[in-house]
Amino acid sequence: MIMDGGIADTGAMDEAVRPELQSGLLSRRSFLVGSAAGVGALGLGLAGCATSGGMSQAEAQRLYGAVPNEKFPIPAIDVTKINPKYYRRTVRYETKEAPGTIIVDPGKYYVYRIEGEGNATRYGANVGRQGFLWSGEAYVGRKAEWPVWTPPKEMIARQPEAAKYARGMPPGLDNPLGARTLYLYQNGKYTLYTIYSTRIAQSIGTGVSSGCTGLLTQDMLHLYDQTPVGTKVVVLPA
Numbered sequence: 001m002i003m004d005g006g007i008a009d010t011g012a013m014d015e016a017v018r019p020e021l022q023s024g025l026l027s028r029r030s031f032l033v034g035s036a037a038g039v040g041a042l043g044l045g046l047a048g049c050a051t052s053g054g055m056s057q058a059e060a061q062r063l064y065g066a067v068p069n070e071k072f073p074i075p076a077i078d079v080t081k082i083n084p085k086y087y088r089r090t091v092r093y094e095t096k097e098a099p100g101t102i103i104v105d106p107g108k109y110y111v112y113r114i115e116g117e118g119n120a121t122r123y124g125a126n127v128g129r130q131g132f133l134w135s136g137e138a139y140v141g142r143k144a145e146w147p148v149w150t151p152p153k154e155m156i157a158r159q160p161e162a163a164k165y166a167r168g169m170p171p172g173l174d175n176p177l178g179a180r181t182l183y184l185y186q187n188g189k190y191t192l193y194t195i196y197s198t199r200i201a202q203s204i205g206t207g208v209s210s211g212c213t214g215l216l217t218q219d220m221l222h223l224y225d226q227t228p229v230g231t232k233v234v235v236l237p238a
Contacts (some may be wrong), residue, residue: 055087055200063088064218072173074199074217086110090218093120100231102140102195102223104213106133106171106238109205111195111215113223123219126203127238128211134193135237140229141185146171151227173199179217180224184233195233196220 055063064077079087086109099116106127119187121196127133149169151162169175174227178197183190194212195218198204204216213235215223 007043054084055089057084060084060087064216066175067115067218067221070179072171072179074173074179077199077201077216079201082124082204082216086204088121088123088222090115091120091122093122094118097119097232097234100226100228102227102231102233104195104233104235106135106207106213106236111223112215113226117150121222123215123223124204126198126200126206126208126214128209128213129207133238134211135209135235136186138186138191138193138211138235139235140182140227140231140233141188142152142183142229143224144177144181144183145224146179147175147177149175149183158236178214178220180220182224182231184234195223 004232060074060079060082064079066076067074091112092111093103093114094116095101095103097114099114101114103112103114103120104110104125104127105112106125109125109127111123111125114120115122148171150167151159151163151165151169156163156166176196177194178199180197182195184195185191192211196212196214197217198214199217201216203214208214
């Protein structure tokens with residue numbers, strides 16, 4: 001991601017991503033912010049494995065149903081467009097990290113929230129495309145509900161259609177940052193990376209962003225509510 005003079009970045013998808021991933025979200029295809037600011041490699045030797053048994057489509061439809069009471073009512077996710085292995089679930093995950101820690105595994109397209117006693121909540125994710133992956137430790141420096149998104153000047157120069165949002169794109173369903181955003185920091189400075197929410201079901205399990213990590217909106221609501229500022233975030237090598 002790029003952040004220009006303190007302006008927030010986007011977790012938007014690459015404009016070159018397959019058209020079927022963009023249906024219904026016209027503005028999304030224009031909002032890639034290109035940057036690959038690395039945060040340093042970190043090998044942690046963590047391993048996750050799914051519990052036995054899966055989730056039925058009916059259960060998934062309930063889990064990813066509409067959220068009508070939000071500032072901008074959130075529609076249901078079409079779960080038929082998601083590989084069932086990416087549905088939210090509790091898994092066994094052995095780690096020395098403390099409960100509450102968030103672990104991003106871009107190689108497997110998962111985000112874990114450590115629950116303790118060898119368990120974690122696992123979410124399917126989209127991650128950075130080739131050339132924009134990074135790894136290391138960070139923490140949640142701030143968080144926002146229905147954030148404003150402002151494209152940096154570098155993006156506007158590359159994609160003039162984004163200029164109309166130079167003073168900020170208002171919050172809403174089509175805002176690239178979505179309903180909730182966790183901003184990742186190191187040593188008091190914004191790393192240019194976020195964990196954000198997406199309504200594009202087909203993006204889960206793919207590398208489509210400029211380094212940020214996207215969860216389905218309903219999953220992001222679940223994670224956001226349990227994640228205070230200061231939470232440790234570990235991003236594993238891809």
